[in-house]
Amino acid sequence: MTDATQNAGPMLAADGTPLKQSLARSLRRQKLRALMLVAPLLLFVLFSFIVPIASMLFRSVENGIVQETLPLTVEALQSWEENSGELPDEAVYDAFVQDMVVAVDNKTHTRLGSRLNYEETGMSSMFRRSGRKMGKLDPETDGPFKDQVIEIHEGWGDPQTWAVIKTHSPAVTNGYFLNAVDMRRTPEGAQAQPEDKQILIKLFGRTLFMSLVITASCILLAYPVSYLLATLPMRVSNLLMILVLLPFWTSLLVRTSAWKVMLQQQGVINETLVWLGLVADDARLVIINNQIGTIIAMTHILLPFMILPMYSVMQTIPESYTRAAKSMGATNWTTFWRIYFPQSIPGIGAGSILVFILAIGYYITPEIVGGTKGVFISNRIAYHISSSLNWGLAAALGTILLAVVLLLYWCYDKIVGIDNVKLG
Amino acid sequence: MKATKTLLTTAAVAIAAGGVSAEEMTIVSWGGAYSKSQLKAYHEPYSEKTGVTILNDDSSAEAVAKLRAMNEAGNITWDVVDVVAADAIRLCDEGLAMEIDPDTMLAPAPDGTSAADDFGDLLVSDCFIPQIVYSTTFGYRTDLVGDTPPTEICAVFDLENYPGKRSLEKRPINNMEWALLCDGVAKDDVYDVLATPEGQDQALAKLDTIKDSVVWWSAGADTPQLLADGEVIMGSTYNGRLFSVIEEQKQPVAMLWDAQVFDLDGWIIPAGLSEERQQRALDYIMFATDTQRLADQAKYISYGPARASSAPLVGQHAELGIDMAPHMPTDPENAKNTFLYNYEFWADYRDDIDAKFQAWLAQ
Numbered sequence: 001m002t003d004a005t006q007n008a009g010p011m012l013a014a015d016g017t018p019l020k021q022s023l024a025r026s027l028r029r030q031k032l033r034a035l036m037l038v039a040p041l042l043l044f045v046l047f048s049f050i051v052p053i054a055s056m057l058f059r060s061v062e063n064g065i066v067q068e069t070l071p072l073t074v075e076a077l078q079s080w081e082e083n084s085g086e087l088p089d090e091a092v093y094d095a096f097v098q099d100m101v102v103a104v105d106n107k108t109h110t111r112l113g114s115r116l117n118y119e120e121t122g123m124s125s126m127f128r129r130s131g132r133k134m135g136k137l138d139p140e141t142d143g144p145f146k147d148q149v150i151e152i153h154e155g156w157g158d159p160q161t162w163a164v165i166k167t168h169s170p171a172v173t174n175g176y177f178l179n180a181v182d183m184r185r186t187p188e189g190a191q192a193q194p195e196d197k198q199i200l201i202k203l204f205g206r207t208l209f210m211s212l213v214i215t216a217s218c219i220l221l222a223y224p225v226s227y228l229l230a231t232l233p234m235r236v237s238n239l240l241m242i243l244v245l246l247p248f249w250t251s252l253l254v255r256t257s258a259w260k261v262m263l264q265q266q267g268v269i270n271e272t273l274v275w276l277g278l279v280a281d282d283a284r285l286v287i288i289n290n291q292i293g294t295i296i297a298m299t300h301i302l303l304p305f306m307i308l309p310m311y312s313v314m315q316t317i318p319e320s321y322t323r324a325a326k327s328m329g330a331t332n333w334t335t336f337w338r339i340y341f342p343q344s345i346p347g348i349g350a351g352s353i354l355v356f357i358l359a360i361g362y363y364i365t366p367e368i369v370g371g372t373k374g375v376f377i378s379n380r381i382a383y384h385i386s387s388s389l390n391w392g393l394a395a396a397l398g399t400i401l402l403a404v405v406l407l408l409y410w411c412y413d414k415i416v417g418i419d420n421v422k423l424g
Numbered sequence: 425m426k427a428t429k430t431l432l433t434t435a436a437v438a439i440a441a442g443g444v445s446a447e448e449m450t451i452v453s454w455g456g457a458y459s460k461s462q463l464k465a466y467h468e469p470y471s472e473k474t475g476v477t478i479l480n481d482d483s484s485a486e487a488v489a490k491l492r493a494m495n496e497a498g499n500i501t502w503d504v505v506d507v508v509a510a511d512a513i514r515l516c517d518e519g520l521a522m523e524i525d526p527d528t529m530l531a532p533a534p535d536g537t538s539a540a541d542d543f544g545d546l547l548v549s550d551c552f553i554p555q556i557v558y559s560t561t562f563g564y565r566t567d568l569v570g571d572t573p574p575t576e577i578c579a580v581f582d583l584e585n586y587p588g589k590r591s592l593e594k595r596p597i598n599n600m601e602w603a604l605l606c607d608g609v610a611k612d613d614v615y616d617v618l619a620t621p622e623g624q625d626q627a628l629a630k631l632d633t634i635k636d637s638v639v640w641w642s643a644g645a646d647t648p649q650l651l652a653d654g655e656v657i658m659g660s661t662y663n664g665r666l667f668s669v670i671e672e673q674k675q676p677v678a679m680l681w682d683a684q685v686f687d688l689d690g691w692i693i694p695a696g697l698s699e700e701r702q703q704r705a706l707d708y709i710m711f712a713t714d715t716q717r718l719a720d721q722a723k724y725i726s727y728g729p730a731r732a733s734s735a736p737l738v739g740q741h742a743e744l745g746i747d748m749a750p751h752m753p754t755d756p757e758n759a760k761n762t763f764l765y766n767y768e769f770w771a772d773y774r775d776d777i778d779a780k781f782q783a784w785l786a787q
Contacts, residue, residue, distance in 0.1 A: 107519030117775045125772030128517060197779055199786040265589075266654045289639055372594075372640055372785045386486045388778060 057402075060395035063173035066165065069112040070099040074169040082163040082187050092162070093146040097139050104135030118390055119175065119184060120164045126155045163187040176396035200380065200397070207377045208404070210295060211359040217299045218355050219348060222306035226347070229307070230314035241311075248304040256365045259297040263288035263369065289371030297369045302358055306351035313347030350421040353412065357405055377401060448477045449503040449704055455482030456645065457668055461724035462506070464742070466712040473711070476704065487511060491520045491694055500694050503705045506555070509548050509688040510597075513771050516551035521692040522702070523550045529706055531714035533733035542715075542731045546688055548767055553713050554690035554730035556721065559753035559762070560598050561684035563651055563666040564658035566676045576761075577683035578606040580658060581634055591647045591659030594640040596781035597770055598660065598685050601763060603630035605683060615769045624777060628784050640785070651677050663753050667726040671744060671751070681758040685765050688730065728754040 010018040035042075067074050072095035080088040103109040113127025130153045142148070150157035167187045168175060175185040182198040183190050192198070225244070229237045247255060262268045265284045273279040287293055317340065325335045363378040370379070377397060384394035412418065451467065453459045459480060467478045483490055487507050494500045507515065515521040524530070526547060530539035540547065546554040564574055569586055579586050580602065592599050604614050604623065607630045617623035631638075639656055641647055647661035648669040663684070669675045691713070693705045711717065718729035719737035726748060729735060738748050749755055753762075 107517065110514075110517040114775065121776040121779075124775055128772060197783050199783045202786065264653060264655050367642075375786075383782070386489045388775065389489055389492065 056395055057399050058395075059392050060176050060399050061172050061174065062392070063115075063168065063175065064171045065112055065115050066169045067171055069103050069108050070096065070165070070169075072096075073099050073165070077162065077166045077169070080162065080166070082159070082166050085159060087146075087157065087159055088162050090144055090146050093149050093156075094139070094143060096156075097134060097137055097143075097145045097149065100131065100134040101137060101139055104131045114389070116164060116168060118179065118393065119168060119186075120160070122155065123161070123164065126153050126161070129153060130156070160187075176392040177400075179393050180396040180400055200377070203375075203377045203380055204400070204404075206291075207360060210291060210374070210376070211356055213295055214298050214302060214359045215352050215356045217295065218303055218306040219352065221299065222303060222310055222351065223344075223348075226307050226310035226314050229311045230317075231319075244304055244307050247300070252301065252364060255301055256297055256368050259293070259300070259369055260288065263293055263296065288369055289374070291370075291374040293369040293371070294366045294374035294376075297365050298359060298362060301365060302355045305354045305358060309350035309354065310344065310347035313350070314344050317343045345416075346420050349412075349416055353409070353421060356408070360405060361401065447475060448479060449701070449708065450479045450481055450501060451504045451506070451708075452481040452483050452487060452502050453506040454484045454644075457664065457725055461721050464724050465721040466708075466717055469717070470708060470711050474707075476708075488514055488520075491515060492518070494694070495520055495696065498696075500696055502694055503697065503701055504708055505692050505694060506689065507552075507692055509552060509554070509690070510767050510770055510774075512552035512690065512692050513549045513767055515692055516549045517771070520695055521551035522695045522697075524553060524693070524709075526553070529710065531710050533715050533731065535733065537733060539713075542733050544732060546730050548688065551692050552688075552690050553692075553709055554688045555713065555718060556689050556727035556730055557686055557754055558689060558727045559663045559681075559684040559686050560593070560660055561663050561666070561753070562658050562660050562680040562682075563647065563669065563677045564680055565651055565654065565656075566678050568654065568657045573678065574658065574680055575682065577602055577680070579680070581606045581630065583634060583637060586657060587637075588657035589637050589639050589650075589655065590634065591639045591641050591650050591656045591661075593660060594642045594785070596777045597774075598765070599631060600624070600627040600777065600781075601685065601765075602683060603627040605763070606630060611763065614763075615766050618777075619769070619773065624780055628780070631784075651675065663751075664725045664727050667751050671741075671746065679758075681753070682761050683763050684753055684758070685763045686753065687765050689727075690730065722748050722752070726751040726753075728752040 010020065013019045013022040015022070073092060076092040076095040077088060080092060100109060103112065109127050109131045110124075113124040113131075116127070117124035130149075133152045134149070137145070137148070155161050164187070167185060173185070174190075178185050178190050179193075180200055182193045182201050184193055229240055229244075232240070260267075264270070265286065265288075267288075269287070270279065270284045274281050274284065279285060287296065321339050321343070322335050325339045326332075330338070360376075361378050362376060363382055366375045367379055367382075370376075378401070381394045381397050381401075384390045384397070409418075451462075453462055459482060463480070467480075470476065471478055481502065484506050487505050488511050491500075491502070491505070494502070505521075512521065516523070526540040526543065527538050530543075530553060532538050533542045543554060546557070548554075562574075562577070562580065564579075566573065568588060572585070574580075574582075574586060580590055580592075600618055601614050604617055604627050605611065607626060609617050609623075609626075618627065639650060639659075641650070641659070641661070644662050644665050647656070647659035648665045650656045650659055652669060652673065652675050658680070663679070666677065666679055669677050670679070691709055693702065693709065697705065713731075715731055715733045716737065718731050719734040719739075721727070722729055722734075722738045723740070723742040729738065735754070738752070740746060741748055750757065753759065
């Protein structure tokens with residue numbers, strides 16, 4: 001006691017450094033060693049996962065193409081008032097021809113045309129057609145250009161064309177996000193798309209709705225199965241478990257194609273129903289190439305993701321609780337509802353999150369059995385990535401999808417609590 | 425230390441193996457029976473002659489997207505790519521395909537006619553070397569269409585006489601043209617009408633009349649499957665696929681050649697290959713598109729060779745031994761009423777009409 005009061009100062013370690021400092025150093029070394037161990041995985045995830053996703057998401061706002069292809073024109077357009085209703089002056093046309101000659105030489109003008117065509121139909125053909133003639137002009141000697149350019153394509157004599165170029169010249173744009181919610185960026189500000197082009201909001205809604213239906217039907221089907229698996233003797237339940245796992249290990253494509261064989265109008269289900277006389281031969285059920293087909297096939301495919309977490313949670317519920325409840329006079333229903341069910345909720349939660357998040361981004365199954373009415377937003381993303389090549393819009397749709405999933409996850413956490421989720 | 429060394433060596437070996445070795449080239453095509461015909465007619469004889477190993481990739485359906493991605497990444501892994509004419513035009517316009525001079529880079533016909541004359545109008549782009557003429561046409565189930573089998577295209581829109589499902593491709597190309605033709609538009613005016621918003625609405629309105637009876641396909645193998653299952657009574661697909669259903673699988677299916685739409689398929693070489701790889705690709709192209717080789721491909725699949733000088737050399741099917749000429753879309757008996765597909769129109773209007781069509785489908 002007296003020693004401590006005499007040496008009023010920091011406590012020292014054996015080597016003379018303050019104990020606090022020495023402790024921190026050894027802790028830091030430990031942490032560093034742990035970090036080194038996970039470093040390979042961390043780097044792998046960073047380079048193969050996070051960087052590509054981030055760069056893909058960045059495409060949803062990136063719009064350098066107008067500036068890069070038409071640098072002089074964009075600069076010349078700064079002084080032009082797009083709402084004046086008048087054509088830009090000679091300087092803009094002059095800059096435009098200079099830019100186009102370079103662009104045609106590098107063949108970048110067609111890409112710019114495709115880009116602007118997303119905003120204003122007809123731009124793509126205008127750039128393609130004008131490029132062939134404009135590439136032959138000499139910016140030094142052939143001027144002035146205003147009349148020549150309008151002569152090449154009348155579209156260049158429409159102030160709207162220049163307004164579109166000016167509107168979309170900033171290097172960062174919200175245009176793709178507006179497109180993704182059925183709106184568009186115009187010189188007058190954000191406006192709704194024409195009605196015959198509005199499909200994306202509807203598709204988002206359908207994706208959410210169908211994912212919910214699939215999750216719900218998975219819960220209904222999986223609950224009794226998991227209960228059975230958890231309560232039967234080990235020997236029997238292991239056998240039944242194999243029946244759950246076998247389809248789970250089978251290729252996704254094989255299972256989906258099998259559903260095609262089952263569900264089509266000349267398929268197994270319809271044939272059986274007709275043979276049994278339940279359905280008339282000329283009134284076969286239409287259960288494929290629509291929403292029903294997608295719901296049936298996806299419920300089957302995602303079912304194991306519901307059964308497995310439910311089963312592992314139900315296994316841990318002690319039987320003595322239900323026995324105790326019954327011994328005190330509870331009916332079967334009360335025992336289930338008051339004692340068993342609340343304890344199985346963490347399993348339902350875990351299964352639902354797995355199934356719902358998998359379902360919302362599903363792509364192959366809806367593509368094969370969904371027809372036109374049973375497809376998801378992810379099919380639209382795939383279409384824009386590989387067919388229409390509108391990667392910006394695809395990235396915007398993907399970003400929104402990601403945000404929706406995170407938002408729902410957050411809501412779930414607030415309402416049910418993520419601590420209540422148990423995978424085993 | 426030793427472990428690190430082994431790791432480094434493994435990595436080095438993996439990198440070397442992943443890189444393109446001197447004696448390998450990657451050729452991209454459509455897969456299935458079509459790739460098989462190319463393998464037999466072109467790849468095998470070429471490998472035998474030069475010792476080059478040919479790697480197949482079946483990604484042609486996504487060729488434009490993938491080439492664009494490779495170009496942006498600056499790492500082009502394909503040497504020769506098989507694409508349809510419209511994609512070739514698009515790739516050439518965007519500078520993703522190399523320009524080819526037919527007279528110096530392609531073999532002349534045996535009688536000395538230059539390649540440019542031999543291919544004639546089929547050289548639709550500076551970067552494109554056509555191989556085959558194929559057509560998109562209809563097949564129908566002979567046992568399900570009743571006593572009067574359809575003879576003309578408008579049967580597709582005639583639900584009264586031909587009730588049942590039909591399969592159509594999930595894109596506007598061809599469907600819009602057929603719809604207008606059957607809505608009374610003259611053949612020569614189809615593209616003028618289709619260039620206007622009213623014309624596009626007219627075509628969609630015509631398609632609306634059968635929308636509930638349509639199964640939409642996106643892979644060439646879908647319609648043959650649907651026909652074989654009896655799931656649809658008629659459907660559009662590529663004529664080679666129907667040939668295989670009818671002749672090779674002996675299904676009760678017949679061709680409806682009326683208003684078949686001709687299209688071209690051929691090679692492009694990606695722009696930006698190294699000098700050495702480019703040389704090899706050109707050498708392959710020169711070999712694979714000569715008169716005899718193009719005629720050889722027709723032994724394995726019922727697509728017409730793109731060279732005028734190849735047509736007389738088309739013989740019999742390699743396995744079935746039947747004459748191939750009557751099964752070609754270009755055969756006079758089949759080509760009585762054909763529809764010429766306008767590549768440039770679709771290059772210009774595709775973005776616009778696609779958007780409308782997809783929205784219409786979803787509604």
